[in-house]
Structure formats: C-alpha cells, structure tokens
Amino acid sequence: MFRSFIAGVDYGVRRGRKKVGGHPITRLRHERSPTMTQPVAQPEVVDVDPRTLVLEANVRADADLDPEFIASIKTHGVLTPVLAVRADDGTLNVRAGQRRTLAAVEAGRETIPAYVVQDAGDPARRIVEQMVENDHRRNVRDSDRTAAFKQLHLLGLTASQIAKQTCTKKNHVSAVLEVANSNAATVQAKYDLTLDQAAILAEFDDDAELVEKLTTITLDDPGNLIHAAQRARDERARAALYAQAETALAADNVRVIDLDDDANSAARCIDYLRQANEGEALTVENHATCPGHAAIIVRHGWNEQMTYEPRYYCTDPTANGHEDRWGSAYAEPKKGPMTDEQKAERREVVENNKAWRSAETVRREWLAQFAKRKTAPKGAAAFIATALAGRAYLIEKESQKSHRLAVDWLNIKTEPYRTAEAIESVVDGSSEARAQHIALVLILGSIEDSTGTHTWRSNGSERAYFTALAAWGYTLSDVEKIAQGDA
Template identity: 55%
Template sequence: MTSTTNTENTTTREGTAQVLAEGVEFAHLDPRTLIVGANVRTDADLSGEFIGSIKQHGVIQAIRVRREADGSLTVLEGQRRTLAAIEAGRATIPAQIVTSDDDEKAREARRIIEQLAENDHRADMRDTHRTAAFRQLSLEFGLTAGQIAKRTGTKKDQVAVTLKVAESKVAAAVQAKYDLTIDQAAVLAEFADAPETVKALTAVAVKEPGRFAHEAQRARDDRERAEQVAAAREALAAEGVSEVEAPSYDDKKVRSLSELRPSTEADHGTDLTPEAHAECPGHAAYVRSRWSSVSVVYVCTNWRTHGHGDKYASASPTKSGPMTDEQKAERRTVIENNKAWKSAEVVRREWLAEFAKRKTAPKGAAEYVALAIAADSFILRRAGEKGHALATEWLGAKAETGYYATGQHIAALIAKATPSRAQHIALVLALAAREGETGTHTWRNPGHERGYLTALESWGYTLSDVEQIARGEQDKAERPSK
C-alpha cells in the first residue's frame, strides 16, 4: 500500500496495513483468516442478493476487528460482510484493526454491547430509497433494468416493478409519504388515473396492510367489470340500439326477449331473437353486470302493446308482486358477497401457490394431513381423479392429460424431495383438494370450511371479510372440512 502523509506502513501476515498517526490501523485482510465469534444476530441471513452484491462490489464499508495477543484477528463488527465475502470468494476485505488491554471476558462483553449498539441504531434501506435510487440509475445514467439488476444484486423483475413505481408520479409520491412497500406502490401505479381508488387502497395499506391484497384484487375486478360494461354500451350505441335501465322486478311493460314469444299466436316456447325483434318500436337493451359476468339483455319496452306473448304463460306462475325492502337488501348482500368471494379466491390461490414453494411444512401440518386423510378421503380421491390439478399447478409439476390421472408427476417430485419437503407436498395436496371444493356457495354455509380457512390464517394468510363469514364463529379445533 502506498504511504501517505501522517501514516506509516506495516506488514501483517494477512496483507499490507496502514497505520494512521493517531494509532488507528487499516488493512485489506483475507476473510478466511479471521475469527468470527458469537454475534447478537443468531442467524447471519446471507441472502443470494447480499452475496451477489459482495461478489460484484466487494465490501464497501470496512469491518472492525481486534488483534489478539497471539496475532490472530477477531471480527467485532461486520460478521455478515465477512461471511458473505467468504461465500463470494473475495480475496480480501477492508478492515479497521484495534487493540485492547482488557482481559478476554471484558473484551467479549464489550464486543457484544457494541454489536447491539450498531444494530439498534442502523436504519434499514427503505423501499422509497430504493425507488429513488433506481429512478436515478435509469433516467440520469441510462441503465436498463437488466443492468441495474446485475449491478445491485436485485432480481430483474423486482427492478422492473420498482421502475414502474418510479415512472408513476402518483405512486412514487404516495410511497414516499407513507413509506409503502414496492409491491403496494406498484398496485397504486395501476390505478394512477383513479384518485378515489388510490386513496382507498392507501388507507388500507397504512391501517390494515394484511388486507391490502384482497382490496387490490377487488379494485381490479371492479375496474374490469366497469371496462366490460363500457365496451358493451359502446357496442349497443354502434348497433343503434336504445339503452334503457334494467326493469324492476314488478315492471309490467318492459320484458326480456328471453321471456317473450314473437306474438300471442305463436306456439308457447317459441324464441323471440334480438335479430327478429330489431324492427319492433320497443326494441332496446340494458347492460347487466353480475359478480361473474357482464352481459347485454335485449328487451321490449312495451311488449303487450307491440303484440308479443308471454313465452311460457301456460306453464309459468304469475309473479307474486314487488320485492320487499328486506328481499332487496338480501339480494344486494348476495351479489356483493359473491363478487367479494371471487376476488378473494384470486388472492387466496396466489398465496397458496407461493406457500406451496416452501421447503418445509409449517407447524400443525402433520395433524392437518392426518385429519384430511381420516375425514375427507373422498375429497382427496375426487382431486386425484382430476389429476390433482390445483396442486400440480402450485407445485410446478407437469399437468397430466388423458382420461386416467395417475399422479405420476407429483410422485416424481416427492421421490426427489427431502423428508421435510415431502411432508409439505402432502399438505399442499390436502389443501388443494379442499380448495377445489370451495366456491360462492362457501360463504353461504358459515363454518363449513372453518378448519381449512383457520389453518390458512394460522400459517400467515389474511382472511378477507367474506372469508371470515365463511369461517364462522364456531369452535375452530375440528376436522379440516368443518
């Protein structure tokens, strides 16, 4: 090392050291020669990204080591950097070397205290900082997402999401103000042109972050339905068809063509198609948006005046009268909860797909699988007859084709798995079989899926409101299906 003003050079067995006039010594040391003692962090948590960063950039911030009486060097601060440097194959890392006249017990106590102070007062890099940094690298320095990923040790898809947030003034501003995660801010970027949605989602992210995924999916589903409704209305306008409001339950004049026959003389059950009705003065339509679909319903605005007949008059009873307020409220609840269930299903299955990737089964897995085998074997058999479709998808196995499903691809995964992973695969099979039985009927039978939903919640899944209705309030310590 070249000497500089107010310094002197010394040679250690690990490399060349520089000693400042004040007595502080710095050196580039081989990390494999250092003694890494007990640390306040019980787990070094060496992620692939961290090791990759060390491999590419080296250790940027010098570690601190103590020179022992026998000349060996003990790491005081920088355990993770030292271990990551070894994993990354770095030849040397920068270090500050200190000496101490304290006895060994006092030195070790002071080392632990200093580690606590260092970790307690360290501020983690927040996602807002990362967004700003990636934006600078992209806009000011012209780096691509791939280049940023490589040079920062970040996954490319995560860089892409971060840049998407950075490009959205709304998402970036809200993220900075409320310190949202990258994933939360990315959702806000999707709805940058919908201020009320952004406001509502931000409130959930701040107050109830566990519910954010559910509310985000609800917003996506609502937006998709709104787009489908707009497209249907545009199509009606292009056809020159008048759009009317959906008739009330007791409307005497407006009737769907599906309930009419061309004339009173036509045979009962004769269809009246939109094409055949197009020239009728009462030809119109309305757009119907339900939880499962958006459709166009063609009607006649005054079917009796225009000579049409009731399609099933001889077989259908007369309507009993208008719906009561209670019936209307009940119907609205059914519609809203059906929509909520479909949104929750998307979030729940995405969570289960990630859950299926775990290498070890969670606490309570063995009991769940045992109960599923004992009490719900018919559900497992039914899932098996369908090739364990959901489990196959979540586990990343090859889907089976043909009339008879053998489960051979999942069996191949089990054959290669560790015992812990094999147990988790068994749990995934049980969960997927139960998930395949769920639907909008589930929330209407509170408690029927109590064990299943309670188990998911205990393993980290956040239940939406409608899923909490489905779980019910009864005793939770029962069979998976009950």
C-alpha cells in the first residue's frame, strides 16, 4: 500500500534531502519564506479511525461526495494516505484529504492511513498546502481508462466484474470496452479524446473514411461532432431503407431511374397516363411489360416514421403508345431540363432539409435533458415575457395541444384533453424556481413544435429561440445558424 510513499523517500535521499516522505508538499517544506517555518522532522504513517480525525478549515468549500467515490472507498479503502498535522494536544487534524476522510466515515471504514506531521502553527502554510495538493492532482485520462479496462477484460473480468471492482456503472464500463475493442481506441489515445467522443467514432468503426471525417470535426469543431454523428446515423438509416426498396424492385425486374438525369426528361408517372386512343388507365400490372416501365424511390415521413416506396413511371410515353389520362388540361405538369443554377438550389434545399431533421433529433434530446433542471437559467424570465408578447397562440386555450413535447420532456403522465390539469398538478407541488422553469419548458416545447424544415428558410424568424438555446449551452448546427439568421 505504501510503496509509492517509500519510493518518495528514496527520491528525497537521491536529491540530498531529508527523509520526509513522498508527499507533494515535501518540496514546499524545504522552501524558506517569511511566513513559513521549518518542517518538523520524522513524519510517520499511521492507521487511524477516521471518526477521530478533525477536519481543518479547507479551501475546498464542498466535499462533493458522490456515490461512486464512497463505493470505491468502501470496496478498496483509502489507498493514498491523508495528510494530517498533530496539534500540541495530540489531536490529528486533516489538512489534505477531507473527501477521503468523510467518504471513509460514510463507508464505515474502521481505519484509514494518515501521513502525520507536526503542526507548524502557520495558517499560510495550511492554505498553500491545500491548494498545491488539489491543483497538481490530475485525473486519469479517458484513453488510459480505456486501456486499463481492456487489460482487465483480457485478464478474464466481465463488464459486471469490472464495474463492481472499480465502482463504475456497468453501462459506462460496457461503453469503454466497446471503444477499447475498436479502432477508435487508437485515435482516442493519439488525440486524448473523451470517452463520449471516442464512443461516437467506435459507432462507425466499419467506415474508415467517415471515422477520419468525424475525427477532423472532433479536433477542429468538437461542439459540432454530435450533429455530424446524428447526420451520419440518419444517412445510414436512409441508405438502408432505400437499398431495401431497391432490392425489392430489382426482384421484380423494375429498373430505378433518376428524374434529375436529362436522359429521363420525358418520363411521366403512370398515374397520369392511359393507353393511346382513350384506352384503359395504366397500372403497375398492365404496364409491367412496357419497355419504358421503371420506377423512382420516394421517401415518406422522417425519422422513425420514414419509409421508401416506389412510384412507377414510363420513360417515354409517346413512343410506347401512351397519352395523358384525363386530357391535356389535367395532365401531369411537364418539367423541362433544370439549369445548373436550379440543380444547385435544389441540392441545397435537399441537403439542408436532411441536416434540419438530424439537428432536430439532437436538439430535442438536448431539450429533454434541459427540462430536468431544478431552476431556470439566466435570462429565462425575459425570454418568457418576450415569447408571450409575440406569440398569442401560447396563451390560447388550444395551445395545450402543442404541449406534447413539453409533457414528454417533463415526464408528465396525462390523458388526452387533460394536459392542462396534469401540468397544473405538477406546478402545484413545485418550488417557485422550478415552476418558472416549467413555464419556460412549456414555451420552448410549443415553439419547438412549430418548427420544421421551413424554419431554416424563414429569414431568421426564430432568432430569439435559437439565440436563447445557444446561450443556455446548446451547440447550434450549421443549418440552425441559418434559422437563427447568422449564416
């Protein structure tokens, strides 16, 4: 247990210093200062009941004892001795290690190791030593933790066993091991990435080009990584659904065409066609043998409701003996070839619409976490007042229909048409600060419910909304910056 302490003593000997131990304050004790006295010789390491220790005044105002830390102390004990000073009456006062001491008491440890020195009676020394002891401590890097968990796993420990031994949540251990067993572990170690960042890279481990792109975003614009990752997930989902629809068409010997291709400029949907000379209307079945029989794949809905379905076309109706089904007055509008400018504009619309849907997923997940706050953030009151003044629908009775997002974020259970009563019951049991935050969430939910792909084209009409979200910690994607009016 005290190998590091002994090593510190040896180091002191090699440096020609007195054997005062390996604690970081060793050097400080040898500094001469008008406000500091010489150290007392012969410190010792003793096992002591933590309940008998007295905590000195500490520069750290809050011990911040989290459950994981207490669990670790309960399982492994205090591995690094606390620094204690012995007062003239023999009392041991904890100078450095109040968290370890308090956690040991909470965990029911009978003894903990203490590195004991004589009290020099210098308040300035106490403050400096406490600052030094905290300032020069560095947490284990996430990449080091990843490597350590992988070694434990290779030694035969399961995720559950690692979680128990290290007092870490099992889902966190599983996430670390997933990174450890991917190429992302190498990237994490090279660039000192956080676990969250490395986990995103590990998710796309089968696509080296995408991982490289996401790594660049992580290094250059880390706040945008979550948006880029969601966009990549959505693109994968779309590609999978599209491929499924394409495979089904190929099984029926139906070729898929691209209407943006000038070679298909004469193509018409069979829903608007019939056989020549007022013949029967075209259907998938009776048009299947036509040389021009083809299809495009059309998306319906977004996210969880998204599907891809075929829409059938004839690539050359005139040559294949078809005419407008209801006469020229009701024919499908014919579109001539698009100009390069029109194509560029259409691509921009398509790309920004896709980006908006991906950003919407990220934004609403963030808002769900934001809703769990106990108090409203700075500027909330002004935002609420301004929103109510400029959006009459927020105070209309029918507005409760748009509270569907807010009640979900606030985890309010309600029946249809009983939303208002459910919200009121939650507010009645809340503090003033929490009630204000609930009001803010209701307004944010209503505004969010009114947004869509049209929002980024609305010339900054939602500037106040997106500016507020950014001020409260949300990272705007590029398309949201357009909606904000700043791009």
